[in-house]
Amino acid sequence: GACRPYRALSGACRPYRGLSGACRPYRGLSGACRPYRGLSGACRPYLGLSGACRPYRGLSGACRPYRALSGACRPYRGLSGACRPYRGLSGACRPYRGLSGACRPYRALSGACRPYRGLSGACRPYRGLSGACRPYRGLSGTCTPYRGLSGSLQTVPRAEWSLHTLPRAEWKPADLTEG
Structure with missing residues (x-):
């Protein structure tokens, strides 16, 4: 002391x-x-x-953010019990809530982006290596619209709803935003 x-x-x-x-x-x-x-x-x-x-x-x-030796982001909880943002080595990490209500990191050790829900419960888009936004399927099974290279709001074909249809190489954590 x-x-x-x-x-x-x-x-x-x-x-x-x-x-x-x-x-x-x-x-x-x-x-x-x-x-x-x-x-x-x-x-x-x-x-x-x-x-x-x-x-x-x-x-x-209350827990404060920190970085692990592996370079992966770790979660923490703020005073309100809500998830707080944290930044990874790329400067692009964002918070989200898992099904259990606990904070979970979305940047995996493999460097691949995982889909997540924001505090509002809405799905968030993410950006691929090409610079164009890619769709993904949220926990509710509904997709959010996204903006392409042209900057115009685009609809997402049903066939493209699943992350599994996207090449793994196009998952880019550094370009992930909350939308």
């Missing part, structure tokens, strides 16, 4: 308290950030030796 030292500009570690009375992060001799606990007993974020972010809990007890 005590404040931990940090690495000052001189290269020496010094303990200190901030204006708020809370502990501040510090750097170890390796140059990597070390974890510490504030006066409230809550954990603050830090970087591990690998440079990857580790999970932590804020003062409210």
Whole structure:
């Protein structure tokens, strides 16, 4: 529960308290950030030796976003119980709710995009490698319209409703948007 030292500009570690009375992060001799606990007993974020972010809990007890060593996005819940957005290595990750009501990541380790439902319950489109939007079938079995390269709203042929009709190479997580 005590404040931990940090690495000052001189290269020496010094303990200190901030204006708020809370502990501040510090750097170890390796140059990597070390974890510490504030006066409230809550954990603050830090970087591990690998440079990857580790999970932590804020003062409210709510989970904050983090990145795993694999580079895949991990889910978390905000104060309201709703899913919060998070960003992956590509900068394109978005949140969604699974059937159980829990947050689930949609970027798979394989790099392929998975269909998902937004907080509104509506299906969202995604973009393929060609830059054109591709349709997909939502959990309800209905498809959302999408915009093609021309920018005009297009209808989706029934035969194209299933993701299984699309080449796997055209699933691009970096271009996925919530629409």
